[in-house]
Amino acid sequence: DTEVTQTPKHLVMGMTNKKSLKCEQHMGHRAMYWYKQKAKKPPELMFVYSYEKLSINESVPSRFSPECPNSSLLNLHLHALQPEDSALYLCASSQDIRGTKNIQYFGAGTRLSVL
Amino acid sequence: KNEVEQSPQNLTAQEGEFITINCSYSVGISALHWLQQHPGGGIVSLFMLSSGKKKHGRLIATINIQEKHSSLHITASHPRDSAVYICAVIRGGGATNKLIFGTGTLLAVQP
Numbered sequence: 365d366t367e368v369t370q371t372p373k374h375l376v377m378g379m380t381n382k383k384s385l386k387c388e389q390h391m392g393h394r395a396m397y398w399y400k401q402k403a404k405k406p407p408e409l410m411f412v413y414s415y416e417k418l419s420i421n422e423s424v425p426s427r428f429s430p431e432c433p434n435s436s437l438l439n440l441h442l443h444a445l446q447p448e449d450s451a452l453y454l455c456a457s458s459q460d461i462r463g464t465k466n467i468q469y470f471g472a473g474t475r476l477s478v479l
Numbered sequence: 480k481n482e483v484e485q486s487p488q489n490l491t492a493q494e495g496e497f498i499t500i501n502c503s504y505s506v507g508i509s510a511l512h513w514l515q516q517h518p519g520g521g522i523v524s525l526f527m528l529s530s531g532k533k534k535h536g537r538l539i540a541t542i543n544i545q546e547k548h549s550s551l552h553i554t555a556s557h558p559r560d561s562a563v564y565i566c567a568v569i570r571g572g573g574a575t576n577k578l579i580f581g582t583g584t585l586l587a588v589q590p
Contacts, residue, residue: 368521370521404583405582406565406567406580406581406582406583407522407580409577409578412577420577452519454521454522456522461576462576466510466527466569466576467512467524467527468512468524468578469524470514470521470522470523470524471521472520472521473520473521475519
């Protein structure tokens with residue numbers, strides 16, 4: 365099983381809502397990633413977790429709050445988002461964060477629209 | 480100037496043609512990835528290279544470390560190959576392993 369599963373596939377939320385994106389993998393990977401991708405642009409890294417600890421935070425606004433409850437699950441909690449946060453949010457995982465074990469497997473993404 | 484440049488940005492081919500997408504980078508790297516993204520969809524990792532050449536089905540990826548250049552070739556192209564192809568590198572010797580992405584090549588294969 366080389367699958368990274370993201371839910372929901374689509375999400376529409378208002379600026380005052382609180383919602384969460386979920387990502388799950390059962391490959392035994394110990395590194396998990398959140399990316400944001402705007403249309404016709406490459407993905408931008410947001411967060412990296414390594415062994416359930418936050419390893420990289422790319423100066424992401426606090427209205428995005430990641431959580432890694434266990435080695436298989438990664439959440440992204442959303443609160444008070446802005447319309448410019450509308451994008452495709454991609455989750456990825458890899459065996460480790462370094463070297464040849466860093467092949468990242470991506471999920472299909474959550475298409476987020478903020479009204 | 481981007482650290483990872485791809486060419487061409489857009490490519491239209493007829494079914495059956497041989498396709499080449501190029502990637503040049505300006506930093507020392509530990510590995511280079513080729514990724515595929517279908518419209519509105521997630522990303523699939525095609526190859527990870529640190530030297531030489533890899534082949535998977537109709538796809539071939541090569542890398543020349545001295546010239547800081549990689550190519551992705553598609554033989555006998557098919558409309559289902561239509562997608563964005565993204566080159567991404569991992570900076571060598573860095574404290575982090577984050578991917579540095581190219582801007583992508585949009586490929587359309589017409590029947």
